[in-house]
Amino acid sequence: MRDLAARPTAVYRGYMDSTTIKVSVETRERIKAFGGTTHEETIVAALDLLDEQQFWEQADAAVAYVKSLPPEEQARRKAELARIDADFDAIE
DSSP: OOOTTTHHHHHHTTSOOOOOOOOOHHHHHHHHHTOOSSHHHHHHHHHHHHHHHHHHHHHHHHHHHHHHSOHHHHHHHHHHHHHHHHHHHHOO
């Protein structure tokens, strides 16, 4: 019979520290249904997509905010960004 105490080290070798989280059977089955190689792979992929979605939502909100500013403020900001770009372009 194999030494089960040694098994977790072999199973998780190469991974970062791990932990166990409780999820419902339904959630586990949803994760499994995505067909990733591992549950972790599926969860990480989902989290990456969520991060990306939130990033673009924030970017869209920032663009909408700037567009809602008075034209004078938009022009002031545009000029300031152009000045900053020129300063960086001058760096060799």
